[in-house]
Amino acid sequence: MGIHLSDPTPRRRRARRAALSLALIAVAALAVSPATAASATPYGSNLVRNPGAQGGSASASGNRAVDIPHWDTFANMTVVRYGTSGFPSTRKGNSFGGGSKFFSAGPLDTGLGQCGQAEQVITLKGRGSLIDSGRIRVHLSGRVAASGPATAHLDLFFRDSRNHQVNGSNGIRKTVEGSGSTFRSISSSRVLPDDTRLLRIKLWADGVSSGYCKAWFDNLRVTISRVA
Numbered sequence: 001m002g003i004h005l006s007d008p009t010p011r012r013r014r015a016r017r018a019a020l021s022l023a024l025i026a027v028a029a030l031a032v033s034p035a036t037a038a039s040a041t042p043y044g045s046n047l048v049r050n051p052g053a054q055g056g057s058a059s060a061s062g063n064r065a066v067d068i069p070h071w072d073t074f075a076n077m078t079v080v081r082y083g084t085s086g087f088p089s090t091r092k093g094n095s096f097g098g099g100s101k102f103f104s105a106g107p108l109d110t111g112l113g114q115c116g117q118a119e120q121v122i123t124l125k126g127r128g129s130l131i132d133s134g135r136i137r138v139h140l141s142g143r144v145a146a147s148g149p150a151t152a153h154l155d156l157f158f159r160d161s162r163n164h165q166v167n168g169s170n171g172i173r174k175t176v177e178g179s180g181s182t183f184r185s186i187s188s189s190r191v192l193p194d195d196t197r198l199l200r201i202k203l204w205a206d207g208v209s210s211g212y213c214k215a216w217f218d219n220l221r222v223t224i225s226r227v228a
Helices: 008-041 089-095 128-132
Strands: 072-076 078-081 101-104 117-123 136-146 151-159 171-177 184-191 197-204 215-226
Touching: 078 184, 078 197, 136 171, 136 197, 151 215, 197 215
Parallel strands: none
Antiparallel strands: 072 117, 078 101, 101 215, 117 197, 136 184, 136 215, 151 171, 151 197
């Protein structure tokens, strides 16, 4: 005689469907929630990658351009170790926690007639509505030195999603001249204007017509905070 298994009762079927729905919701929450939380640009964290040139190699003499991780470079931008002959001393770097290396604008590129430059683009994620309502402030800081005729520039440009200048502000622009080998502390902040979606930090120098561009940068920092 065959054995017949009866279908679950309607009550049991509903219970199974409810349990399955809850399981699917839990799986979806686990899959989506961490990604959502991680997608927004964090407040208070330094958004600059390799902010003190500690990643990558350094030029032994300061006269050779080197690749700088996370930075797009132009002309003879390079990295130099503190204490290298003709450059800021180890004591100078230690005085503000500069690590072992710093950015240097390098020797003037005679073909281009320019000192070295370095740029990095920072994408602002998940903060668009707050930016457009004037609720996000950006903070820029760093250590900058300039010797001889060189003028060192530390800029933070505000850009829309297409990397175009936003209306109302080009960003924050700071310069240092005549500091010798002493790194000056640079600090500035501003509420981001509407449509800002990208930040572009740029290190560069001018004022030099020949020889070495004695413009040096270290401990760069860009953070955002919410305006109350």
